[in-house]
Amino acid sequence: MTDKIPQEQEQQVKKVKRLLEGWRMALLPLKSVMLWEQQWYPCAIVGSVSILYLIIWILDLNTLATFAIFGLFLNFIDFIVPFICNSLYGPSSWTGQNEKMFEEICRNIVINYNQSLYQIRSFYSLRETSPCMYYIISISMLCTMAWLASSINNVFLLYILSIIVLLWPGIQHRGIFKSLLYMLNVSPKTIKAE
Template sequence: MPETVSNGKEKHTKQLKRRMECWREIILPLNSILLWERSWHLGLILGVTTSIFMLIWFLEPALLTMISICLLILALVDYLVPILSSAFISTNSWTGQKEKKLDDICQNLSVTILQLQNVWGKILQARNNRPNLYYGSITLCLLLLAWIGNTINNLLLIYMAVNAILLTPGLRHKGRVQKAIKFLCNYMTHRKQS
């Protein structure tokens, strides 16, 4: 069984790497920024997201307009990046070190995707095996989300969610999540002892 799992991970990683072939020169700097390899990368992430959300807040576009503009930008990026990267970046600049870094990125991304698929599979399994618990939990979570969405501005919620998603890789890479969890555990155990 462990061999099948590792073969599945390797196969998934290879497929992912093949799909990212024309994006490889863009992926390395993006990964560097998301992992905060330089001290100013955190500020860059927060500055860019804050600027985008301030622009959205200022312009107040309709939902359909915002969705269309986002999809238009994604389509243009998907079309132009491979063309521009092949035109401006020589194939000789790709080194073994960059290839190893791309392999590491693809492995990490593949593990994350497989973990998310595993969680989704467990949710579906819970729906089939324990429907009362599943539907009760889903109902409770959705009611809580509806209450939060009604109480807090939706743009602020999306801003916080986008920042949380973009900052998670850097927090994990720097070990800040583990430090925060240790601090909370120590705080809670010392508080109970008092």
């Protein structure tokens, strides 16, 4: 059983490598941006996301048109990035070190995908093992989401979510989240005088 999981994971890595073959030259610098290898990368991420959402806010399109424009933009990027990368960089510029980094990126994608899938499955398994806990968690989460969506502008919520998702790999890589949790746990507890 234990041999099956790494073998299945290797198959997934090969599949992701084939899927991202045209993007491989673009993924290497993108990895350094997402992991904040330069100090100004977080500012660049926040700035580019802010400009994108500023354009969405200025255009003030309805939801369907926004999804259509976003889909067109993604299709354009998916077409143009491999084309530009293949034009700028020939096969001779791809080294063994680049191949290792590309395989590491693909492996990280597969690992994070499998972890997310495992967490979703374990949450839904609560329905079988502990239905009361499942319904308490799901109903409270859905009520909180409904309250947030009715209280705060949806585009602003998507903006905040986009920034968190794009900054999260750098936050994890730098250990910022762990150090914040450590500071919260180590901070002295104040005792109220009665």
